[in-house]
Amino acid sequence: GQQVMQIPQYQHVQEGEDFTTYCNSSTTLSNIQWYKQRPGGHPVFLIQLVKSGEVKKQKRLTFQFGEAKKNSSLHITATQTTDVGTYFCAGGNTDKLIFGTGTRLQVFP
Amino acid sequence: EAQVTQNPRYLITVTGKKLTVTCSQNMNHEYMSWYRQDPGLGLRQIYYSMNVEVTDKGDVPEGYKVSRKEKRNFPLILESPSPNQTSLYFCASKYRGPSYEQYFGPGTRLTVT
Numbered sequence: 001g002q003q004v005m006q007i008p009q010y011q012h013v014q015e016g017e018d019f020t021t022y023c024n025s026s027t028t029l030s031n032i033q034w035y036k037q038r039p040g041g042h043p044v045f046l047i048q049l050v051k052s053g054e055v056k057k058q059k060r061l062t063f064q065f066g067e068a069k070k071n072s073s074l075h076i077t078a079t080q081t082t083d084v085g086t087y088f089c090a091g092g093n094t095d096k097l098i099f100g101t102g103t104r105l106q107v108f109p
Numbered sequence: 110e111a112q113v114t115q116n117p118r119y120l121i122t123v124t125g126k127k128l129t130v131t132c133s134q135n136m137n138h139e140y141m142s143w144y145r146q147d148p149g150l151g152l153r154q155i156y157y158s159m160n161v162e163v164t165d166k167g168d169v170p171e172g173y174k175v176s177r178k179e180k181r182n183f184p185l186i187l188e189s190p191s192p193n194q195t196s197l198y199f200c201a202s203k204y205r206g207p208s209y210e211q212y213f214g215p216g217t218r219l220t221v222t
Contacts, residue, residue, distance in 0.1 A: 001168075009149065030207050042199055043152070045210035088152065092207050095140050095159060096167075101151035 002027050004091055006100030014108050019079050021103035023072040023089035032065055032072040033097065035088045043088055079107045111136045113214035115200050121220045122190055130185045130217050132200030138212070139205045141183040142167070143175065145196040146216075152199065158183055159205065190221040 003026045013019050023032065031050045035043040047056055049065035049072060056063045060083075062075045072089055086104045090097040113134045122128055134141065142157040144167075154167030158177040172194055174186040183202075187194060200214040 006151075033210060035211075042213040042216050043211075044213070048208065048210065050208065090211075094207055095203075095205055096154070096157065097207075097211060099144075099152040099154075101149065 002092075002098050004089060004098045004100040006089055006103055008103055009101065010104045010106070012106045012108065013079050015081060016078050019076040019083070019105055021074050021087050021089075021105075023074075023091075023100050025070045025091050025098075027093075028069050029091035030069075030093045032069075032089055032091045034063060034072075034074055035090060035099075037086045037088065037102075039085060041085075076105075079105070081107050081109055083107055111212070113200055113202055113212050115198075115214035115217050117217060118215060119218045121222065123222055124191055125189050128187050128190060128219075130187075130198060130200075130219070132183045132185065132214060133181050134183075134200075134202040134212070135181065136202060136212065137180065138202035139180070140209075141177065141200065141202045142211070143173070143183070143185045144199045144201065145169065145194075146199060147196050155185070155198075190219075192221050195219060195221050 005024045033048045034046040037043045053067045054065040060077045064073045086102045088102045089100040116131045139160045143155040144152040153169045156175040158164045198217045201211045203209045203211045
């Protein structure tokens with residue numbers, strides 16, 4: 001079945017350093033969504049990418065969708081302690097979203 | 110306020126004692142889903158429902174039941190809980206179609222001893 005892999009599983013960074021998480025699907029996706037889960041919280045929608053090669057920015061966050069629509073990345077520039085949490089990608093071609101395993105980001109002040 | 114609610118938020122129970130986790134959404138979403146979250150395994154879908162009286166298995170349905178008698182409610186039933194069902198459970202809802210964002214409930218932390 002369709003699988004979505006995400007790496008790395010964990011990342012510890014010093015505040016101010018950059019961070020990137022990568023998402024790879026075994027099949028072509030119609031879209032990719034990104035969610036953030038703060039410690040003790042629930043996943044919250046961040047953004048959706050639909051077009052091949054699409055790049056979107058939200059302040060210090062940059063999201064990319066691969067040309068083949070099988071991979072995506074989230075890059076955070078100059079991390080802050082407020083960026084702490086687990087980041088999930090989720091993709092699919094139907095109603096069902098397949099979630100990646102998540103990348104847990106820890107930021108040390 | 111648009112939201113997904115779950116109850117209870119925390120539950121400790123014993124093996125074999127039937128339990129129900131309720132889920133309700135006020136956004137008139139057709140699609141509802143249950144996930145369990147375990148360390149290193151991400152969010153795995155248990156069951157989903159595309160509309161009233163329409164439910165289907167997700168990736169890890171064994172040991173769970175669901176029902177969708179009303180559009181807003183989607184309870185998760187564990188007929189005979191076992192320790193391997195100790196987990197963090199999330200209910201979620203969205204509109205039909207792959208391009209809609211999913212809204213998650215606050216989560217239910219279940220411990221089965």
